[in-house]
Amino acid sequence: xxxxxxxxxxxxxxxxxxxxxxxxxxxxxxxxxxxxxxxxxxxxxxxxxxxxxxxxxxxxxxxxxxxxxxxxxxxxxxxxxxxxxxxxxxxxxxxxxxxxxxxxxxxxxxxxxxxxxxxxxxxxxxxxxxxxxxxxxxxxxxxxxxxxxxxxxxxxxxxxxxxxxxxxxxxxxxxxxxxxxxxxxxxxxxxxxxxxxxxxxxxxxxxxxxxxxxxxxxxxxxxxxxxxxxxxxxxxxxxxxxxxxxxxxxxxxxxxxxxxxxxxxxxxxxxxxxxxxxxxxxxxxxxxxxxxxxxxxxxxxxxxxxxxxxxxxxxxxxxxxxxxxxxxxxxxxxxxxxxxxxxxxxxxxxxxxxxxxxxxxxxxxxxxxxxxxxxxxxxxxxxxxxx
Numbered sequence: 204x205x206x207x208x209x210x211x212x213x214x215x216x217x218x219x220x221x222x223x224x225x226x227x228x229x230x231x232x233x234x235x236x237x238x239x240x241x242x243x244x245x246x247x248x249x250x251x252x253x254x255x256x257x258x259x260x261x262x263x264x265x266x267x268x269x270x271x272x273x274x275x276x277x278x279x280x281x282x283x284x285x286x287x288x289x290x291x292x293x294x295x296x297x298x299x300x301x302x303x304x305x306x307x308x309x310x311x312x313x314x315x316x317x318x319x320x321x322x323x324x325x326x327x328x329x330x331x332x333x334x335x336x337x338x339x340x341x342x343x344x345x346x347x348x349x350x351x352x353x354x355x356x357x358x359x360x361x362x363x364x365x366x367x368x369x370x371x372x373x374x375x376x377x378x379x380x381x382x383x384x385x386x387x388x389x390x391x392x393x394x395x396x397x398x399x400x401x402x403x404x405x406x407x408x409x410x411x412x413x414x415x416x417x418x419x420x421x422x423x424x425x426x427x428x429x430x431x432x433x434x435x436x437x438x439x440x441x442x443x444x445x446x447x448x449x450x451x452x453x454x455x456x457x458x459x460x461x462x463x464x465x466x467x468x469x470x471x472x473x474x475x476x477x478x479x480x481x482x483x484x485x486x487x488x489x490x491x492x493x494x495x496x497x498x499x500x501x502x503x504x505x506x507x508x509x510x511x512x513x514x515x516x517x518x519x520x521x522x523x524x525x526x527x528x529x530x531x532x533x534x535x536x537x538x539x540x541x542x543x544x545x546x547x548x549x550x551x552x553x554x555x556x557x558x559x560x561x562x563x564x565x566x567x568x569x570x571x572x573x574x575x576x577x578x579x580x581x582x583x584x585x586x587x588x589x590x
Contacts, residue, residue: 205253207260208331208378210492212288213270213403213495215323216372217414220274220402225420225445226282226316230427235318236557237419238308239325242550252334254307255300257328261293261321273406279449283428293320309553322553324420326373330542330549334376338546343380346544348385354391365523367534368413369399370511374548377417381541383405397533413535415450415479418444418565419555421457427556431587435466436484439582443474451476452509455570460488462588469499477507477531482570485510486524493529496571503530511535511571 226233241247266274266289274280274288297313298321309325311318312390334342349502375381381401384393385408388396405412424438425431439453455463460483467475472495480488489508496503508530510522526532542548555563556575564575564584575581584590 205256205260208328209255209261209264209324210265210404211229211270212264212291212320213401213406214327214372214378215320215402217402217412218400218417218419219323220288221279221415221446221450222417222420223288223316223319225442226319227284227287228281229441230423231314231316233314233315233423233427234559235311235419235555236422237311237318237322237553239307239329239553241549242552245303245333245549247329247549248302248305248338249563250329251300251302251307251333253336254309254325254329257332257385258298258300258321258325259295261324262295263578264293265289266291270406271306274402274528275435277412279446281469291317293317293324297321309586311553315558316562321420323373325553326551327375327378329551330374331377333411333549334542334544334546338376338544342376342544342546343383346380346436347387347494348374349543350359350387350540351391353516354388357392357395358514360520361529362520362523364527365520366395366397367514367519367536368397368411369401369404369537370414370535370573371537371539372401374538374551375541376544376548384540385410400535415452416454418454418481419459421454422555422563422565423558425563425584426561431584435463435588437472439466439471439475441469452479452507452548453477454479454481455488456480456482456539456565458566458584458588460491461590462566464491464495465588466497469501471498472496472501477509479509479511479535481512483512485512485518486525486586487532488568489522489526504528507532507533508590509532509535511537513539515539527569553580 221357285324299310301308311321399405421438424434428434428437449550493503512535538548562577
């Protein structure tokens with residue numbers, strides 16, 4: 204019998220549950236398709252049997268009474284959603300695992316409400332299996348040594364007020380290392396750890412849980428909105444309906460920062476608490492965002508910028524120094540912490556490609572992150588947003 208890697212529904216990013224609740228209330232019958240893509244030049248085909256077994260084991264996950272109680276105490280989740288979630292079971296038959304052109308291929312097809320949680324579980328499973336089977340046995344010791352050095356260096360260069368959240372679940376080396384890493388930071392430098400996006404670890408280690416929305420929320424609206432050009436605004440407005448005065452950080456790079464700011468009018472800018480940068484140059488992005496708030500007559504010091512794109516401490520500290528005093532600043536640091544154990548971490552995603560049978564896409568602010576093989580649809584999307 205396979206030893207499951209994922210043993211709790213909560214072992215995922217917070218935004219998967221916040222999005223699932225919004226789907227539950229607004230789009231319960233929507234159908235989607237998502238596909239796995241590995242940007243790293245590495246053969247994962249040999250993992251196919253283990254990946255399939257691990258995905259099948261996800262059907263055993265169910266929310267415990269203790270977990271439900273913890274979720275209810277967050278003040279985010281409604282009783283009707285939590286009641287539904289208590290009965291929810293993942294359906295592995297909606298996930299197809301195979302080999303295409305010699306490479307591991309994975310697709311998820313079914314109800315958005317029922318399938319959205321697969322993303323983080325599958326990526327974490329692949330990352331852990333790859334690490335377990337291709338790396339040396341002393342990787343945890345290597346990771347611990349590297350982390351200790353990073354924290355020593357951070358103490359030397361740390362700036363008052365600087366802190367970050369852990370955003371590294373999907374590409375972590377392993378669940379064991381993920382927990383050990385956070386415990387180490389808690390012990391050595393608790394003042395810099397603002398929280399974690401991983402709900403299981405937030406609950407286990409008594410840490411704040413962090414996160415708001417993912418790209419799929421905005422992508423889906425490309426098919427759900429009546430007019431493609433209105434899709435981004437509709438996604439943001441529905442989010443505000445679901446979470447008024449909460450979870451108010453908007454993700455800006457689903458159709459590029461330029462397209463986002465064109466839609467981010469005074470009404471939305473006043474309603475949202477801030478913005479998240481996840482691709483492109485962070486200084487360019489931040490200066491553009493500051494100028495946009497200024498043009499709307501909004502003092503940016505009342506807003507929050509969250510930076511989360513491929514960060515390490517050096518990059519984050521440089522961003523902090525640049526914008527400190529102009530806006531509230533938060534950071535999400537992922538793979539550089541959770542999978543720096545001696546071998547290059549996998550660069551992989553599992554992204555929505557269709558919603559209700561219609562193509563959807565992500566046009567990133569960074570080369571190589573745009574995700575769509577439908578060239579004609581990309582042309583239509585760019586045209587709709589004047590890109």
